[in-house]
Amino acid sequence: MFLRALVVVFALGAFAPAHADRIRDLAQVGGVRSNQLIGYGLVVGLDGSGDQTSQAPFTTQSLENMLQQFGVTVPANVRPQLKNAAAVTITAEIPPFAKPGQRIDVTVASIGNAKSIRGGELLLSPLKGADGNVYAIAQGSVVVGGVSAQGKSGSSVQVNISASGRIPGGASIERSVATSFDKGGDLMLNLNTADFTTAARVAEAVNRSFGAGTANAIDSGSVAVRAPMDPAQRVSWLSTIQGLEVNPGDAPARVVVNSRTGTVVIGSDVKVGAAAVAHGSIQVTISEQPLVSQPGAFSRGGQTAIVPSSNVSVSEDGGHMFKFGPGASLDAIVRAVNQVGASPSDLVSILQALKESGALHAELVVI
16 A cells, blocks of 8 residues: 555656745755854752752752852862752854844753753753854743653653643843845855756846846755845845746756665655566564473472474565666656565665666665
8 A cells, every 4th residue: 555655646746747846945044044043051959850960960050159159169079969940052043144133943951860841941052163252141920831740650651751841931132143145245056955946037037037148056955146235125035036937957867765764765866777686585583482391290300381382484475576678767766565464664675686787777775
């Protein structure tokens, strides 16, 4: 059934008419990107599910440093045994052109041995970029989607993960990230999927609308475009370019195989040269059936013993052979494999063998 559905999906894709995509869906503007932020902080107010300070001493150290800022000094010979606090990492992503005062979501995750941070409150924590500068400040109540519970007998139940959560709008941006968009000069359109045909067609579409020489394809992944110097004009001008429609180049002939799950994705342009394939499977079955050995009726010192008994059998299914003619299409490949009752994992082995023999005219990607 899986392979039959695969035939239908790709057969429809093979005969689907070519469609045009907007440039905004095919390329991104160079320099206009988001940036990752990271920070360290404390989540407090937990119901006894925080870090065990004997195994996570950095939690106690962090709390002592915070208390010193408020004029509270913990004696050197005192080690607070915290149960309602947890050390966490804080991550966020600042979008392009974000301005101070805007809020972004943050993700909070425990780095100690806290069982859960549900119901906790993140204390004021700075978020830094890769350059070490502080770009946002995070604080707020943690929302956790997981639930965990444990009884006195040791039995426990857990649904999802309760040691991490999110704070919607939990960080306030304090510094903007500099971009090159408003500095004038040419702009670069970086294609999401590098392809020489697509790059040439993008440049052709821009030149057709704005005049020859406006755009120039640099390589298979980049198109340089001349832009106005005025930032206001650059915004409206780029908006018009992103709305232009382009027929992207055909996807390369490629077969993607997930060896762990047995998932196989075959492109519509995959072809197979003349080849004959024989596929059979060997099944080894081992069954254990322990036997009880009783001592004789008049034996002395005899004891009842369990004697292991193993039954090993080997069976080989009848090998199936099918032949591909030159230039066989995707439909022929899957139909032939489906007729012999091969599973997706069997299809993975067949495709790998075809690639090694040189009969598979496509790129084989194993993930």
